[in-house]
Amino acid sequence: GENVEQHPSTLSVQEGDSAVIKCTYSDSASNYFPWYKQELGKGPQLIIDIRSNVGEKKDQRIAVTLNKTAKHFSLHITETQPEDSAVYFCAASPTGNQFYFGTGTSLTVIP
Amino acid sequence: GAVVSQHPSWVICKSGTSVKIECRSLDFQATTMFWYRQFPKQSLMLMATSNEGSKATYEQGVEKDKFLINHASLTLSTLTVTSAHPEDSSFYICSARGTGGRSGWNEQYFGPGTRLTVT
Numbered sequence: 001g002e003n004v005e006q007h008p009s010t011l012s013v014q015e016g017d018s019a020v021i022k023c024t025y026s027d028s029a030s031n032y033f034p035w036y037k038q039e040l041g042k043g044p045q046l047i048i049d050i051r052s053n054v055g056e057k058k059d060q061r062i063a064v065t066l067n068k069t070a071k072h073f074s075l076h077i078t079e080t081q082p083e084d085s086a087v088y089f090c091a092a093s094p095t096g097n098q099f100y101f102g103t104g105t106s107l108t109v110i111p
Numbered sequence: 112g113a114v115v116s117q118h119p120s121w122v123i124c125k126s127g128t129s130v131k132i133e134c135r136s137l138d139f140q141a142t143t144m145f146w147y148r149q150f151p152k153q154s155l156m157l158m159a160t161s162n163e164g165s166k167a168t169y170e171q172g173v174e175k176d177k178f179l180i181n182h183a184s185l186t187l188s189t190l191t192v193t194s195a196h197p198e199d200s201s202f203y204i205c206s207a208r209g210t211g212g213r214s215g216w217n218e219q220y221f222g223p224g225t226r227l228t229v230t
Contacts, residue, residue, distance in 0.1 A: 043222050
């Protein structure tokens with residue numbers, strides 16, 4: 001089955017700096033890669049996603065890149081703000097049904 | 112994005128009792144709903160996948176007789192933890208996938224989670 005690895009597990013950045021979280025996957029059949037933000041005590045919230053026919057997608061301060069050949073995708077957050085502090089999960093889906101989640105990255109933005 | 116609700120948001124029950132958690136898609140029809148379990152500071156573990164009108168598919172190691180899942184309509188799925196024990200204490204999260212349109216063709220939207228504590 002699919003195996004998703006996520007790095008780093010914790011990340012601290014100064015407010016205004018950029019944050020990058022990286023994930024790798026093993027199943028070349030995976031074609032959908034969402035990113036979720038989870039705040040303490042809440043469910044994950046979809047923040048951006050990318051499909052395998054696209055190499056990059058941007059939404060304001062958030063961008064995701066995908067390298068199908070290398071089987072890795074990354075989340076980029078620019079101009080970080082304290083409210084960006086949360087746990088971020090990547091996921092890969094080979095079937096459009098089952099999601100395989102990374103282990104999460106705890107992001108802290110220091111004011 | 113599409114909205115998914117869960118009820119209750121937290122529940123405390125005594126060992127041996129059963130607890131039902133509801134998951135509703137509020138503004139789209141969810142053909143498939145998923146139930147996850149999350150331990151503190153860990154990732155989400157898929158427990159089961161349910162399709163409306165059919166039996167749920169459970170992941171390996173998940174007891175189907177203990178975690179009863181019912182997906183009776185396109186907007187409601189329920190998870191019942193039967194004969195709960197303290198080790199069942201966890202954060203239970205549902206997600207729903209729609210048929211397209213506003214919910215997208217395969218995005219999963221998560222509920223806010225239910226914190227279960229078994230004493």
